Amino acid sequence: MVASDLDRTLIYSANSMGLAGADNAAPRMVVSEVYDAAPLSFMTRAAEDLLAAIKEQSVFVPVTTRTQAQFSRVRLPGRGRGYAVTTNGAVLLRDGEPDPDWSRHIRRSLKTECAPLREVLDRLTGQAAVPAILRVRTAEDIFAYSIVDRQALPAGYTEELEEWCRARGWTTSLQGRKLYCVPVPVTKEAAVDEVRRRTGAGLLVAAGDSRLDAGILELADIAIRPAHGELHNDAYTRPNLTVTEATGILAGEEILRIAHGIVGQPAEPGRSAGLAPSAV
Ligand SMILES: [Mg+2]
CATH class of the missing domain: 3.40.50.1000 (HAD superfamily/HAD-like)
Incomplete structure (x- = not known):
């Protein structure tokens, strides 16, 4: 395979x-x-x-x-x-x-192991938002991905976000101009x-x-x-x-x-x- x-x-x-x-x-x-x-x-x-x-x-x-x-x-x-x-x-x-x-x-795993998508979206777009995050999108109501200006991301932002996500059953990945926030399961x-x-x-x-x-x-x-x-x-x-x-x-x-x-x-x-x- x-x-x-x-x-x-x-x-x-x-x-x-x-x-x-x-x-x-x-x-x-x-x-x-x-x-x-x-x-x-x-x-x-x-x-x-x-x-x-x-x-x-x-x-x-x-x-x-x-x-x-x-x-x-x-x-x-x-x-x-x-x-x-x-x-x-x-x-x-x-x-x-x-x-x-x-x-x-x-669906069952998400319900029991992860904070809801809404909470992650609030973190990306609410008070903790940074201008380097240009747009936030969701994928089939499962996870979020943001289009980011990598050069403009504040030092430590992705590390802090990763830590914040981890505590809520989520994880992050930065690929090119896309920053993903994905439920751990x-x-x-x-x-x-x-x-x-x-x-x-x-x-x-x-x-x-x-x-x-x-x-x-x-x-x-x-x-x-x-x-x-x-x-x-x-x-x-x-x-x-x-x-x-x-x-x-x-x-x-x-x-x-x-x-x-x-x-x-x-x-x-x-x-x-x-x-x-x-x-x-
Ligand atoms: Mg690839």
């Missing part, structure tokens, strides 16, 4: 693709997302081919903090089939439809673990670039992260973690090449007796 974050792990905007070198040597790319009638996210053509091959040979699960609506714009090979994790783990899609059992489980790894349990998949390969992905990297037998992003800035490491050599959109391709090298291998005789390739 292969579980991967999307933004800045597999797909890249023009601003995050980090192309270096001559324009005429740039990789060929495909559009993975259209927004407001314009192309927004991309992967290399080779990366898309690798992803299609991975989907043939294993259970591939896209795992994203995007809402369902934001995720629905992303066009990956085999879209709408199998499992996908959106809303940072609050929503488990099965063939494109939210799984009601999982949604119920999440809403994690990518919990949803990925559920998919692993349901599919009976054995080996788990996982990839991601941000702190919200650390849990799936820790859950994985083989973890991969790009040499850019929040975890890279944290110098994040763990056993069985491979860091790409490339950065930007080429790191996305490299991640899929590594994953394909693992799940694309013919199963060892004996060890896999009776195990269909799709259960890897």
Whole structure:
């Protein structure tokens, strides 16, 4: 089974693709997302081919903090089939439809373990608000994310917010211009673990670039992260973690090449007796 974050792990905007070198040597790319009638996210053509091959040979699960609506714009090979994790783990899609059992489980956890979203919104926009927080948005009434001017954030603001959130069953993550406040039980790894349990998949390969992905990297037998992003800035490491050599959109391709090298291998005789390739 292969579980991967999307933004800045597999797909890249023009601003995050980090192309270096001559324009005429740039990789060929495909559009993975259209927004407001314009192309927004991309992967290399080779990366898309690798992803299609991975989907043939294993259970591939896209795992994203995007809402369902934001995720629905992303066009990956085999879209709408199998499992996908959106809303940072609050929503488990099965063939494109939210799984009601999982949604119920999440609602119950939030009720018992976390302060309500309203309280977090009040903290972000009320008396403790800072001008560096430009806009505050909510995702499916589950979590909040703010568009921030990172340079203008007062020293210690994110640390204080993290501490405040922790005490209320919430956590934070700062990625690019987005500051996320997410309930602790809403994690990518919990949803990925559920998919692993349901599919009976054995080996788990996982990839991601941000702190919200650390849990799936820790859950994985083989973890991969790009040499850019929040975890890279944290110098994040763990056993069985491979860091790409490339950065930007080429790191996305490299991640899929590594994953394909693992799940694309013919199963060892004996060890896999009776195990269909799709259960890897
Ligand atoms: Mg990401």
